[in-house]
Amino acid sequence: MGLNLDEQKAVDRFRKTVAEPSMSQLVILDFWAEWCGPCKALTPVLEKVAAEYADKGVLLAKVNVDEEQFIASQFQVRSIPTVYAIFQGQPVADLTNARTESQLKQTLDQLLEKLPVQPGGEPAKPDIAPLIAMGEEALAAEDGERAASIFMQILEMAPDNGEVLAGLIRGLVMAGRLEDAEQVVNGLAPEMASDPHVERARTALELAKNKPDDSELAALRSAAAERPDDMEAQLAFANAAFAAGERDEAADTLLRMIQSDREWNDGAAKAKLLQIFEAVGLEDPWVSATRRKLSTILFG
Template sequence: MGLNLDEQKAVDRFRKTVAEPSMTQLVVLDFWAEWCGPCKALTPVLEKVTAEYADKGVLLAKVNVDEEQFIASQFQVRSIPTVYAIFQGQPVADLTNARTESQLKQMLDQLLEKLPVQPEGAAPQQDIAPLIAMGEEALAANDGERAASIFMQILEMVPDNAEVLSGLIRGLVVAGRLEEAGQVLGGLTPEVAADPHLERARTALELAKDKPEDSELATLKAAAASRPEDMEAQLAYANAAFAAGERDAAAGALLAMVAADREWNEGAARAKLLQIFEAVGLEDPWVSATRRKLSTVLFG
């Protein structure tokens, strides 16, 4: 590479302290020197903010330009302090002008929204993907207890992961543990609760709240069977059947309603089916099959 021994050592130090950690974390790289007054003023700000953001995957690394002249020259540092954000070995932002806590936090928040940064020690997303798929398979098989157990174990690896939390809540719903599902959903931070993955869980919990007693379900089923023209009776039975875990029966009732009068109550039957699809998951084989049935009813 044409480097002398000292330069090779400098590159090795940089690789270990900056490049390698930046593969998963966001490294705030501060170029400074002992004689630099502005550097001394900025250092407490950088240390405080990066410490607060450590659990979000932010790490502070410092390069003394007097001791690491070769590294500073590679970054073409012309004045100090110079501060870069490094991710996956590359500078992704110049943070030099962020001299206050609020300015630095604002810039870090913007970067963290765009980059797949992971806290130190967190399992990489690709490592948990097969486990998430396993949990989704359990949900597709209507095995809520197993799904909840799988997602709970994944959650220990990646706390506050919205996709995993969604799976856990849906697993608890399918298992009939609605109070626990509500507690998990209610205990989320505003940031996690706003994630689109949680909409699916929220819908599943909302639909499950209609779960009737066995005797009530039987009564609703009998009423729907005896009055096929009564749309209110059909919808009440469909709601109860899905909440009770009988999604085939619920879909059958709703499809029959769409076939009979798709415009009834502003398309309530079709809207309920779409809500059920969202709760179960658009990629679920059952949803795909039921959507084809709906298309046949709507378009022949």
């Protein structure tokens, strides 16, 4: 966004004290300063009314214009006191001229009649399901960069959502940004590291970390083609092909192995294919199509 560090910190403070609470509550936002006489006269009125209306979902937030000049500039504050009513992150009324209790209460009553304010202060949780679906579509289209960007944005709204974290990791892996994916995994809280979605994404990362260079992949491909009955050569190529992003080749090789000898090495080919399914995502259309091929081989 082109903000410097101090401006970013100011935005973060404003988000936590005003924007996020305003998603469910009506926030009285008071711009003031220590040297402002009218501000000191207005403060007791605002505090008293906010306390009386707290059980109706009204909250008072104060911004010192000397300490938060960037926020004040964003609201184009020209004089103080300046007072706004904020709901769902947006100013819905200018309360600056409501200087008495009766004036302020009258305006608040009118706003509360119109707005879906939730008493109790429980923040309204954004509906992230459509955004997750958008990220999954990007993954299905093998657009890792776009998927990672989408899931990164969702993560700001739902930082403790395992499905979102997993989507971010999978997107980074698909984009070839393995170091970034590793950093996300290493930064996970213990409870998130054991989330089933995250565990599957970590599998994708572990598989991708074995990515061969082009010459190595070509050599493994040639060995598999020259020795179709050599299961070790077939499995080595399948592993390398998936790590290199050639999942169709990897799956086709494993399916041929299963069709030829499903019990080889305690069912190693099937186990590897199921691991790939988890790494890609069990709801992925590619996985569904490949599962059908597997079922045809196993059950005729």
